[in-house]
Amino acid sequence: MNTDNFTFLCRSRSLFGKNALEHLPFELSGMGARKVFVLRDNASESSDSIRHLRPAFADSGMTLGLCPPPDQNSGTGTDILKDCYRTFTGKGYDSIIALGTGPITDLAKALNLAVSLGPEVFKRGIQPQDQAKSLLPFAYLPTRGGSGRESSCRACCNAQIFELPALAPDIVLTDERLMAADTKENIICSAFSALSVCCETFVFADNPMAKAYASAGISLLMEHLFPLLETENEWNARPAAVGNKYRRNLACIAHASAISGFLLANSTSIISFHLGNFIAENADTSGLTAGSAAAIFLPRVLEQFAGNTPALAQLLLPLGGQDAFSAVPPVQQAAAAIHILQNILNRFYQISFGAVPRSLGDAGIDKSAVARLQEKIQQEDIWTETGISGAGRDKIAAVLLRS
Amino acid sequence: MYIPDYYEFGCPVNIVAGHDSLEKTADILAVPGSSQPMLLTDKGVRQAGLADIVLDAVKDRLDIKCVEDGVPPDSDLKVVRQLAQLYNQKGCDSIIAVGGGSVLDTAKGINMLVSEKTDDLMQFTGAGALKRKLRPLIAVPTTAGTGSEVTIAAVIADHEKNRKMIFGSHFLLPDAALIDSRMTLTLPAHIRAATAMDAMAHAVEACVMLSKNPLSDAHAKEAIRRIMKHLLPLIAEPENKEGRLSLALAAALAGIAFSNSLVGMVHALGHSVGSVCHVPHGNCMAILLSYGLEYNFHKTEERIADILFSLAGPEIYAKTPKSQPAQKSIDCIRKLNRDLFQATKGLHATCLKDLKDREQHPMVPKEKLPEIAQTALGDGMVFYNPEDVDYEDWLMVLEAAWEGVPLDRTKVRKG
Structure with missing residues (x-):
């Protein structure tokens, strides 16, 4: 500690x-x-x-x-x-x-x-x-x-x-x-934003109170996002309304989102969340929401900043539950957590017929655009409020390329 | 994940934790403009030098108006009134409460009186009796157990009526809880064991009782995990400041959990053993926790099973057959008590008949059990217990806990 x-x-x-x-x-x-x-x-x-x-x-x-x-x-x-x-x-x-x-x-x-x-x-x-x-x-x-x-x-x-x-x-x-009917894109944006905040807090915050909130937020999302979006195969009819039948799931996602707000109030350095907002504002693509971008960055941020640490291994617990955590050998738990996060993206890419991107490439951001964004991260003072140092910015630039 | 149809959760206490968090005291009091606190403690805490650590941390920054160490172990309405008068006489503008449950609860009582400018505490019993924010109160826990620093409750005795009065309001929450590893360094091993088991009872009951919810579960399970990891090693090596801080945080986590999901028969029975036989609350909790789980087993087996992961770790959880995790959870708690008995050289009792006072007299004579059972009938906590309990049930549980034998679950009525 x-x-x-x-x-x-x-x-x-x-x-x-x-x-x-x-x-x-x-x-x-x-x-x-x-x-x-x-x-x-x-x-x-x-x-x-x-x-x-x-x-x-x-x-x-x-x-x-x-x-x-x-x-x-x-x-x-x-x-x-x-x-x-x-x-x-x-x-x-x-x-x-x-x-x-x-x-x-x-x-x-x-x-x-x-x-x-x-x-x-x-x-x-x-x-x-x-x-x-x-x-x-x-x-x-x-x-x-x-x-x-x-x-x-x-x-x-x-x-x-x-x-x-x-x-x-x-x-x-x-x-x-x-709960109001909402488009699947909006629901995913909210859920992915919340997931990024909760997962990063869980891994990086040396603070058991924040971890407890984060753990509950992750569990709510893992149990309620997939049922909400997988049960109706209407993605092509966008904006697809998710109505009364799934209000409980929507409420759980709103609840997790609110929990992420409590965590944001206690931390300034949720990298994937801020990076997601940065890309949504600065990248030359209309289809990438801040939440989706944050979810793309999340596994790469965890790999880059947490590596194969016990804190990252512990993330498997709220993501997969007690049974899954117990089944996986300790040395594999960090990789298993990253795998779950990547699989969420892959699964949503599939059920959205490609509308939810798995990578910046899927979102139409090519390598030259990534290079421009990397330059912007290095040049501008946009990360001051997140407390991320120069070395941290280099790592963020690497995250951007790998995403 | 169990999500009830409806639940509430909150703890607006500013939690400041670390190995020198006390140095933040003046800054925290400066926010509401306070600089002239009363430092409230008890004689044991003062003799252990803990009040001096606080005074040293705030020297030159706060004008401490009085240091009062007259809080008894079982504080009552009269003491609260006297201390509130002292607060007013000395011109204090806030309270720093340094101690265990009794000191923190007394501070909450004083704060009600001085903020509302009255000497009648009884007008604040019942929901919604307090309507506005009270004066600044900083809680500095010294026992790593009660969780009073984060709870909305204050338990204050009415010795004239031989009852414990429970006050509950969000306005009773301290403004800040300063959790500092220095505060539990000198805790005797058997008190460390008993107070940690108090926190364990808060966490376990929070996971099992009727008002459990995802946020209380997350706090409670983290508390259980920390207690299981750090308690026994700390008995052997109290100098480990990381362990002490972790255990103190576990107590706060458990306090947050049970304030939001409430507790049941273990606490109801514990209050009664405490009030009839004057047994410290932590000792009651340590002994009674496994019996409460056994009594409610048929209604909460899945919930009891769910805490095995936190109690025993992933390896034992994975190796336990699917039909056995609930019983295994209970076994873990009993084993922890036996291990603590060994680690404290017999000072941590595992059954009611072994509880001894300083003169080595039994604290709970068997003939007192009917009186304890009768008292428990009037405890409000039983309302939240999954299974109904009547006098005969209380007595059956007490007799098993007195002997230290497992409860015969076939005799538990199933309502």
């Missing part, structure tokens, strides 16, 4: 499963909430989630204020935030629910910053004295898998990044009734 100190903080309370929604009023009222401002996105509209939300609060004595999904064409992000701020403060709301994933949770976090610390926070930024301040109660209710960042302590508002422990949701509530 590493002799350095480690810290772990997960402020969020997870509520998962059937009728989880009915527990929300009790949880929020326990934090002093009486009048709840609900922000939702278009996915929440398609899942008809409001139909479930209203009755859950019916006898709670609490008031729900339902904000319509923001119309991205009606103004800038700042305009939308200002509108929300005026409504929130004008009508005396005291807590926030974000119903949806991605931008709607960023909006909810930005609103919480504005109403709790004052709108000037967007000009002055987060200050040391803000670390101790409490924000208003905030619950995140996913309707899809999400990116994982929803449950982290980070918010992106008009290209500004804010990080504060109190920005993490107080409650992450995953109720299968809220």
Whole structure:
């Protein structure tokens, strides 16, 4: 074990499963909430989630204020935030629910910053004295898998990044009734992102609390991703909707994604996750999502940075389960873990008729493009926030080539 | 993986762990603007020099308003009230609690009184009684067992009524748990054994009881694995700081697990043996754990089997026939107790009749068993036990645990 100190903080309370929604009023009222401002996105509209939300609060004595999904064409992000701020403060709301994933949770976090610390926070930024301040109660209710960042302590508002422990949701509530139909590409993107974060944390974090969360996240994904995507052979009819029948599986993936957000809040150096986002933003290909790219990089990152270590061998346990782990000789366990990760990619390549890439080559990124990306990694200071050193960048460049 | 229809999980305590994590104390208290804490401990911890290590770690950075070592092993409502008055008189703005379960629970009790500006603790029993954040509280565990540093519960005795009062609220959670390997260096071998078995009972019951879930399982299994790996070697070699830190982390992991999945009859019975015969909680847990598993065997065999991997490791797990892993898990726990008995030169008792006080008098006379069984009927933890338990059942389990013989499972009623 590493002799350095480690810290772990997960402020969020997870509520998962059937009728989880009915527990929300009790949880929020326990934090002093009486009048709840609900922000939702278009996915929440398609899942008809409001139909479930209203009755859950019916006898709670609490008031729900339902904000319509923001119309991205009606103004800038700042305009939308200002509108929300005026409504929130004008009508005396005291807590926030974000119903949806991605931008709607960023909006909810930005609103919480504005109403709790004052709108000037967007000009002055987060200050040391803000670390101790409490924000208003905030619950995140996913309707899809999400990116994982929803449950982290980070918010992106008009290209500004804010990080504060109190920005993490107080409650992450995953109720299968809220799950919206989604495309298989989106589901895979969420699941692969979460898998990358959980696997890297499990192998590299010398932190048993983080490992425990990571282990649960990996197991959830391994049990629920394949049933969701293998049972319907409709890949060609994209975007294929995965509907009611598989809401439990979708909820488990959303749950694992939220767990990955808790882990992101405790680590800055999840290489495959950051590399996946970097490639999705910088590579000249439209078909490669950040999650798929992260999953391509994951086995190579583990090989490059963990080698044949006991930590990598242990990864076989959450990936394969106790029976599989016990059956494999210790010297083969690290390779078996990598094999499982590679096989996931291979299997999805097959069932998606090539839509899910196994490599950067499958995604249409040729060697010259890889060389340009390697150069960009070396030249730009994009890895500062991940804490990866110059030597680490060389290894990342090698990962890129091998992927 | 077992996923219940519905579950909740959370532990918003900032966990700071390492071989010098105490040096972070001032920084952590500075976040909420506190600098004048009360340092709360007990006489044993102070005599062992542990409070001095904390004081040394914060010197020149905090204005410690008082160091109070008057927490008894079995703290009660009266003590909590007296210490809360002291906190107010000295102008403290936070608490650093250094000790085992009693000190940490007492600190939680004091924090309720001073934050809510009252001297009536009883108004905070029951769900939802606390409505807002309390004053800053830092927990520094010294026993690697109770997990109080990460649990929402505080157990405080009401000696007038011969009852243990259980307070539960998310607001009772400490702001931070500082897990430092220096804090368990001087722990006597038999106390190290008993407190670690307390953590083992938390972890095992978390894996077996009705509210288990994927996140509590992951925490609990890691705790079990660490206890099995480090406990016996540490009895022989307490200087091993990596082992001490790992065991202290196991206690925290187990605490997180059971706070989120709850515990059952082992704890219900343990509370009763503790309150009637004043047996330390860890000793009760060590003895009763295997009996609780045997009693619930017919309802939880698969779950008991599932922990064999963590208890015994992959090799034994792989070699155990599919019909035997649950019994093997129970055997592992009994063997661990026997090994601890040997390693502590007989100070770690394996049955109730062998428990002795400092004067070598039996702590649990056989004639006390009916009273213990009667007391257990009123313990709330039994609500979460997979199988129903009545007075006759309690007595049957107690008699087996007293003798140190396996429970005759054919006599367990199957409801």
